[in-house]
Amino acid sequence: MDKSIRNLFQIRENVHFLNHGSFGACPKKVFQAYQDWQRSLEEQPVAFLGREIGDLLDNVRRRLGAEIGASPDDLVFVPNVTHGVNIVARSLKLGGGDEILITNHEYGACKNTWEFISKKTGALVKEREIMIPIAPTLRQEEIADQFLAGITEKTKLIFISHITSPTALRLPVEIICQKARQLGILTIIDGAHAPGQIPLNIAEISADFYTGNCHKWMMSAKGAGFLYVRPDTQHLIEPLVVSWGYSAPLSHHNKTRLATLLEWTGTFDPAPYLSISAALDFADEYNWDFTRDECENLLQVALDRINEITGIDPIYPNRKGWYRQMGIVELPGDINVQNLKLRLYNDFHVEIPTIEWMNRKFLRISIQGYNSEDDIDALVAGIKCSLE
Numbered sequence: 361m362d363k364s365i366r367n368l369f370q371i372r373e374n375v376h377f378l379n380h381g382s383f384g385a386c387p388k389k390v391f392q393a394y395q396d397w398q399r400s401l402e403e404q405p406v407a408f409l410g411r412e413i414g415d416l417l418d419n420v421r422r423r424l425g426a427e428i429g430a431s432p433d434d435l436v437f438v439p440n441v442t443h444g445v446n447i448v449a450r451s452l453k454l455g456g457g458d459e460i461l462i463t464n465h466e467y468g469a470c471k472n473t474w475e476f477i478s479k480k481t482g483a484l485v486k487e488r489e490i491m492i493p494i495a496p497t498l499r500q501e502e503i504a505d506q507f508l509a510g511i512t513e514k515t516k517l518i519f520i521s522h523i524t525s526p527t528a529l530r531l532p533v534e535i536i537c538q539k540a541r542q543l544g545i546l547t548i549i550d551g552a553h554a555p556g557q558i559p560l561n562i563a564e565i566s567a568d569f570y571t572g573n574c575h576k577w578m579m580s581a582k583g584a585g586f587l588y589v590r591p592d593t594q595h596l597i598e599p600l601v602v603s604w605g606y607s608a609p610l611s612h613h614n615k616t617r618l619a620t621l622l623e624w625t626g627t628f629d630p631a632p633y634l635s636i637s638a639a640l641d642f643a644d645e646y647n648w649d650f651t652r653d654e655c656e657n658l659l660q661v662a663l664d665r666i667n668e669i670t671g672i673d674p675i676y677p678n679r680k681g682w683y684r685q686m687g688i689v690e691l692p693g694d695i696n697v698q699n700l701k702l703r704l705y706n707d708f709h710v711e712i713p714t715i716e717w718m719n720r721k722f723l724r725i726s727i728q729g730y731n732s733e734d735d736i737d738a739l740v741a742g743i744k745c746s747l748e
């Protein structure tokens with residue numbers, strides 16, 4: 361990959377940074393735009409937050425909507441996916457006997473949200489297993505069928521990740537949401553890793569709710585997420601934080617009900633949301649579609665090299681479509697992953713997450729434009745030494 365791209369980022373020289381997936385990493389230009397917004401705010405806080413903010417956010421919402429295939433009227437900014445999931449979870453009226461169907465690949469903080477709702481309402485969280493490795497001939501439809509077989513007459517809600525956190529697996533959310541709709545089951549998609557990593561057309565997915573992060577793979581400043589709500593389910597949504605929007609007339613600033621009710625949660629820093637435009641400009645300017653292809657190729661090399669060292673089967677044998685810039689390799693079951701992580705960081709300067717999931721152990725490799733073969737060489741050297 362083109363090493364000059366690394367200079368566009370702020371990542372320290374002395375680290376092999378293979379964990380874009382956890383919190384993203386913001387390019388210098390985008391970070392500059394973010395700080396410029398913060399400066400403008402402080403130069404005239406009342407003009408900025410009292411008068412100008414509505415139009416500024418509307419402009420970014422339109423730009424973001426065009427990028428992710430959603431009408432701006434169906435979008436509201438939230439600080440992150442955890443927040444988006446909580447808005448939906450606290451809004452829906454679930455009760456004893458209702459079932460919430462999730463996969464065994466969901467992100468811990470969001471699982472906690474559903475456990476909390478379960479305790480509060482008596483609804484049951486049911487976890488449906490999706491097996492990995494993916495068989496070489498397995499199709500997305502079969503994964504969807506495996507999951508959908510967990511539906512009962514009590515299922516009221518489906519919660520699934522578009523790209524999973526522990527296993528970096530792209531799930532067939534389109535098929536699952538369409539089927540759920542036919543059955544009258546609500547769907548909420550956790551899109552933490554999708555925006556900026558894979559092309560999105562959210563309206564076509566036909567989920568009732570879709571929440572995503574812009575601060576991971578879209579590379580905005582941190583604290584920029586969105587919640588999409590289908591027009592016909594918007595009446596179900598309540599604000600997590602009740603503020604001025606509760607009593608504001610809907611015509612106020614020409615805002616939609618969603619934006620009026622949810623976007624102003626009290627004084628806040630809107631600069632992360634406003635930085636989304638700079639992040640999209642950055643991706644256009646540096647032809648990020650090409651970079652994503654390069655990242656996928658480098659990731660394939662990394663996965664192959666490590667699978668060869670461990671002798672363990674690849675998780676996604678037929679490659680295409682199951683992952684893009686983030687993937688996992690399985691590690692031997694007897695390895696101490698905490699020690700491995702420390703050793704990789706302290707001795708090889710490799711920042712990478714180790715994962716324990718379903719009594720198995722994995723490394724999750726994220727590749728972004730700033731990575732190069734050198735990072736993979738360092739990782740491979742570290743793994744070889746640690747497995748000796």
Ligand SMILES: Cc1ncc(COP(=O)(O)O)c(C=O)c1O
Nearest residue numbers: 440441442467521524525550552
């Ligand atoms: C699948 C998934 N969902 C949700 C989140 C939470 O994102 P945030 O901390 O920005 O709310 C993450 C974070 O890594 C994630 O991987």
